[in-house]
Amino acid sequence: MNRLCFLFLGLGVLCGCSDRMPPDDSLCVQGEWIVVDFRSPKGTEDRGQRRKHAIISEETWSEQFLGDRFEDFEYTIDPNKSPKELDLIQTDPSGNRLTVRAIYELIDNERLRVCIGSPPVVEKDGKPEFMESVRPTDFTAKDGPLISYRRKTKRPEWFWSPRS
Template structure:
């Protein structure tokens, strides 16, 4: 029995020759360590904000202690790897932000968001299609670098008291 548990942990923690799929690698709680916006070189006010990524939901802390929830989909077969974040605005409209991402190592993640799906035109909001970035440069949206707050084994199994 102990051998099976050890083998399961060995594979889950990425200690085997095969790397877990991105859909498993991104799960967990992440802390922002760098936030570069198109308007400034670095937004230090975003540091230490959190993202909690579970299957199907990406919760991102932007302002204060509140989190915004997004549905997400990834496509690791693309180059660069693609991420789509979808949220519902106050009128019930589903809006999608296109992005790219990379898993730098088991404890670091980088995301570059594309253009926002809403722009102001003559002082009125207009809905447009988000444009996906092709490089990790803060042109239309920010580049956010995260480090994992909890180790993957702790995220899946919890910690022991």
């Protein structure tokens, strides 16, 4: 009987049921997200992007942009920076690895804001020109969009609840 109690206590600690710190951001960003607001660099809201999805797993950030098609990115996050940093990495058809620099913010573990930096490719004289993406410093849609998401399905209570 005592072994069973220790097993459940151990599972409770691993699942975040204790007074311990919440899971790190790499776990918290995972899941399916729905776009609730999309601000373009022109300062206008793009209502056509609402209800689009992002599906984030441990290794892949899949973002729905045009129509129902998803684009897949590798991603890295650095929650220790201020603001928190996100890099979206994609390999184009010619083999170039392109990195889009961004910042992100998790709010109540149910909302996510991402501000995308400048694009790594621009068209100049009809040809693509590769350049380093510039990371935004605040949550304004200056060089790239500001996207606000809400989690499609709520995390279970045991996953993380902030300390009172």
